[in-house]
Amino acid sequence: MKKAMMVPALVFIALLASPGDAAIRDAGVYLKKNVVAKKLKNGITVILLNRGFAPVCAFEIAFRVGSVDENYRTAGAAHLLEHMLFKGTDTIGTTDYAKERVIQSRIEAVGETIDRLKLESPKNARLPELEKELARLQEAQSKFLTAEPYDRIYSEIGGVGLNASTSRDKTGYYIELPASQMETWAKMESERLMNLVLREYYLERSNVLQERLMHYDSLGTGLIYERFMAEAFIAHPYRHPIIGWRSTIPFLSIEDVRAFYRERYIPSRMTITIVGMQDTAKTLALVEKYFGRIEQRPEPPPVTAMEPPQMGERRFILDFESNPYLVIGWHKPAFPAYDDLVCEVISELLTGGMSARLNRALVVEKKIASSISAWNGAPGARYDNVFALFATPRPPHTAEELERAIYAEMDRLFADVSEAELVKVINSIESETVFDLETNKGLARTLSYYQTLYGDWTYAAQYPEMTRRITVQDIKKAGARYFIPGNRTVGVLRDSRAAGGAR
């Protein structure tokens, strides 16, 4: 291949930079001074930060939309929709949309019919013929398609880390690009938020089923996590797995996914975050030009189901071909409630480092566990959630022994937690705020998280200060209020091979 055909290659030239000239002293002050935030007329929030020595930027588009916004019928829709956003639009990923559209309509009609008939009876005599027709239509449509157009275009212009994620609370779309490609990014992203085409839907739905088999159905730790949340939440939609249930994914309706897109991907729930080398005034003008075109739409109905008080311990056992595993969780309020911050400090006291209480006592000294970690805010943080502990018992010790040992250590913590321990935790939180500044991507994710979920990116700057207020008494009170048997759920993954198949 001739070099003249290349997009201008990277070449080395002799230049020096002096990064030490503008040393950052305090992460919070730096962010407050340098972050540019603006709300567009249609309600989209834009967060920009010019930084770094490389002409690159990290881009994140996030929606306050996740699996918590689904119901039993649509469980998995947010995640499947996230996959579908990579399939293109009426102008991206197709060579002739006018012709393709006719086939797409027929595919949708046949696909919906197959689903309906299969739900009634998988033995329906019409199914084989309909499935053949669907395959024929998919083949015909493929002639008009540029497969995975977003990946193709972004990879060619130097994009790295093209990805998306769906959580209970939020859906995000990420990429890092040379800063010179910002306009291409703005055009590509705004297009898929306005003119999405749900092409290759049924093939992608199959891939999601494969993803579920990989992350959940073939892994004991994946299965117990899913079961745990379904036990801990009996009413609130946090009980649904993000990916959907194995039974619901094969019947997720394309119409339901389309409706989810129209109703939920709205400007008022959207945050655009760009961190990296840029002229923020020019970036803002560019973002307004492309994303300002997205029309405002009404707020969807809120989540109304609330989790009732637990009123007694819940406990379950999961048998699977896997080494044992233990999950314990207690209900508690979500950020920015003060008690959430208290629980965050408790999580650090218990598992934040090798000297933390549980690691030191159970991994290093008593040797009952191989690993223990905590998640303050499982499985989501828009609504009241669970403080969860994940632990691996170390043979010959059982999950039950480990569970008892954990409670004993937690009782000790709530009895004798010291000021010195709190200082250690505050140091750790302060450090993490600084370490988070190291990459464009990490910083974009943090700013986007607080803005999207709580409508205020400055929490990222305030967080260490907020946690400094927490006292020993706060820890003890939280212990008495939340970390009690009647408020907990316990799941034990038991090795199905250990029983030798005996009943």
Added chain:
Amino acid sequence: MKRYALLVLMLIAASALQGSAGADLKLPPVRTAALTNGIKLFYVQDELPQVTVVLSAGYGRMYEDRESAGMAELMAQAVSLGGSKRFPGTVLHEKVDAMGGRFSIEAGWEHVLISIKVLDRFRDEALDIVADLAANPNMEEQYLDNAKALVADSIRRKYDDPAEIAFERARAIIFGGEGYGSTPTEAGVRSYSLERVRETWRKHFAGRNIMIGMYAPLGFPEAERLCRERFAPLPAGAAAMYPADRKKALDAVASSRNKIFFYPKDIPQSTVVVGTIAPDIKYAGAYSLEVMNYILGGGSFSSRLMQEIRVKRGLAYAVQSIMRFRYRSGVFLAFAQTENKSAGEVLSLLTGNIGRMTAEPVPAAEIVWAQRAINNSFVFQFDTPLNILSNYMEIAYNELPADYYISYLDRINAVDAGEIMRESRDLFSPGLITVVVGNESVVPELRKRGEVVVLK
């Protein structure tokens, strides 16, 4: 024994990249120094009020054989628990956590890394810790026993993950349980004596076998002084290097080319892995193979394997091919995870698309796409101080020419269809090792494609 090349690094240190945007990338200069005991120091001055120190000793799984499998991980775990003479066990952990630092000792393929990251005000303490760990590890029986139990449990739990099983088994068969194929066992790890672990550490944490990367908000003279004070007392020792028997691996691949190694696991999804030995990092054809792999399965959703298995057929979520070149060896692996009933079909798609690389010239459009992607994303190898340092340390470890990154893109851009086909033939003509982990229901389909050998 390997000797580090004398690098003419100032050429790169005083350079900047010009991105496709035309905007200049003003790289912070990388300053280097050699200590009297042979330690190579690489330093970047950063703007953040933090200090990161990474001490890298040449040792890891590539250095292991059947008699030492798991040694690197055990050694790292033992010192992680035991700390050093000055910072023993819980004293070390208390100290790191009180500073709010991040700390780890990890064994990789070619390096054992001691890493610490703290706020700038704790830089002296951080350097003291790393230096004392390297020179005076507190390797005692109690910590080694605990480390053995933890490593043994991690080996057991690896067998909960079908992908881990498939990759490890494939590498073990290709490399005969040595280097890339090192396969630690619980019994093996438990058999290593304290003296042997101590000796392994002593041998590899020696000046000529160590590189230190550091970035911090202080000038280089000060950083160099701090490092000289702490690390100069380490003995010089000798640079170590692992053996690599390419012919043995090629023979193993050739003798298993018609076999399918099957590991039964009662789960609804199969993991299918195919692979072979790849050349080392200095191999002249590595650039062609890199472009080939990008097109085959490394280039995300637009790669052939992803298109054929996931996009067009909806058969798998995870599909990829990996090509890794190291100092003395390399490996190629391609894999997909699919429902048990489609394991046979996916295996045929993997081998069929690999076969196409050897039989048909890759169309120019695909080559241009891969070259543009590699060119235009190149800047991301230099977008953080850590990435810059890592690249410098890679050049030093692999004894690559100082202009490696300067000429890298020219070499990628010079790759053509003929070279891709020639290199693919060389790579794949000995055959491919195949490993499938899944439910026994897949066996009849596998038997149609080769002799099934059940692994225990």
